[in-house]
Amino acid sequence: MSHLQTSAERCRLPRAFWQSVEELGLNPSLIQAHAQLPHDLHLNEAAVVSTQQLFAVWNAIEALSSDPAFAIKMVRDTPSAKHKLAFLAALYAASFRDALARFCRFKRLCSPDQICMDEHEGRVLFTIQWPSGAGLAPHFSVDACFALVLELGRRGTGKHLKPVALSLRRPPQSLETHSNYFGCPIQYGAARDELSMSAADLDLPFLQHNPEVLDMMTPGLSAAMREIEAPAGFCEQAIEVLKRALADGRPSLQYLARELLQSERTLQRRLTAEGTTFSALLNEARRQAGLHLLADKTLELKEVAYLLGYQDVNSYYRAFRQWENVSPGEWRRANA
Numbered sequence: 001m002s003h004l005q006t007s008a009e010r011c012r013l014p015r016a017f018w019q020s021v022e023e024l025g026l027n028p029s030l031i032q033a034h035a036q037l038p039h040d041l042h043l044n045e046a047a048v049v050s051t052q053q054l055f056a057v058w059n060a061i062e063a064l065s066s067d068p069a070f071a072i073k074m075v076r077d078t079p080s081a082k083h084k085l086a087f088l089a090a091l092y093a094a095s096f097r098d099a100l101a102r103f104c105r106f107k108r109l110c111s112p113d114q115i116c117m118d119e120h121e122g123r124v125l126f127t128i129q130w131p132s133g134a135g136l137a138p139h140f141s142v143d144a145c146f147a148l149v150l151e152l153g154r155r156g157t158g159k160h161l162k163p164v165a166l167s168l169r170r171p172p173q174s175l176e177t178h179s180n181y182f183g184c185p186i187q188y189g190a191a192r193d194e195l196s197m198s199a200a201d202l203d204l205p206f207l208q209h210n211p212e213v214l215d216m217m218t219p220g221l222s223a224a225m226r227e228i229e230a231p232a233g234f235c236e237q238a239i240e241v242l243k244r245a246l247a248d249g250r251p252s253l254q255y256l257a258r259e260l261l262q263s264e265r266t267l268q269r270r271l272t273a274e275g276t277t278f279s280a281l282l283n284e285a286r287r288q289a290g291l292h293l294l295a296d297k298t299l300e301l302k303e304v305a306y307l308l309g310y311q312d313v314n315s316y317y318r319a320f321r322q323w324e325n326v327s328p329g330e331w332r333r334a335n336a
Helices: 015-023 028-034 051-065 070-076 085-090 096-109 139-157 176-182 199-203 211-229 233-248 253-259 264-273 278-294 301-307 313-324 328-334
Strands: 114-120 123-129 165-168 186-188 194-198
Touching: 015 028, 015 070, 028 051, 051 070, 051 139, 070 139, 070 176, 085 096, 085 139, 085 211, 096 114, 096 139, 096 199, 096 211, 123 139, 123 199, 139 165, 139 176, 139 194, 139 199, 176 186, 194 199, 233 253, 233 278, 253 264, 253 278, 264 278, 278 301, 278 313, 278 328, 301 313, 301 328, 313 328
Parallel strands: 165 186
Antiparallel strands: 114 123, 123 194, 165 194
């Protein structure tokens, strides 16, 4: 079951994405049909997809390709000029570190995830965070993200950089292309997906550094970011209000209107204009707050249900299965 789409979890799939898929022999229309999305999505540059829809696309690619290295090949085999604009612009940065900062800033245009960097004792640890708390990311999305980081460094510096280590949550398996491409020890069955690189590599200069090109490309990318982030502001504000009120019971439409300084009639009109309902907002508030609470293992599931305003645990279980297709306990174990 899909949930309310907020700006933090929306993106556009650029033509470059579908071209790389086609180059490797997959028909975009078949992928979209498998993912239950419009068959002409790849032809609509303005189309916006949610995190769940993006996950469905990646899962469809995995199912239809039958190639565990497909996502890596999408990144590796695509010429720089045909890559996403965020990647292309980053190639003109001063250094690998500068390029990563630029790439992470504009990556939201083509995927809602955030690349997190933690530098410590000469190493940089890359992890992936999905702001919407959508559960486990498809394996292919993880492969593509880490490959983009490495490919950016290799193409920018002109050196065949190798990570220190790669950790993947998926079950143990023998993936030859992964080993050959990353060129480092790979740990399967890890607690989370992580890519570790030498911090010294991030200070290597980029061969194509061009401030003038950056000055030309950055305003357009910034404008595109503002465009994709702006429309859902009202819904996000309403959801945050509802999340704060959940622990005190089930918030009402009257409560939300009062907190937003609007009449109930005005609020109803605004919800209709946004294409949503109070019930959808409340469900999304519960879903987001629930994922945050589940991360706290000191809370029992019945306590989580109570804090979300459910009268009994079974009602919470049913709702959670509709949102995430797994039980709360299964989600907690998978995201431990």
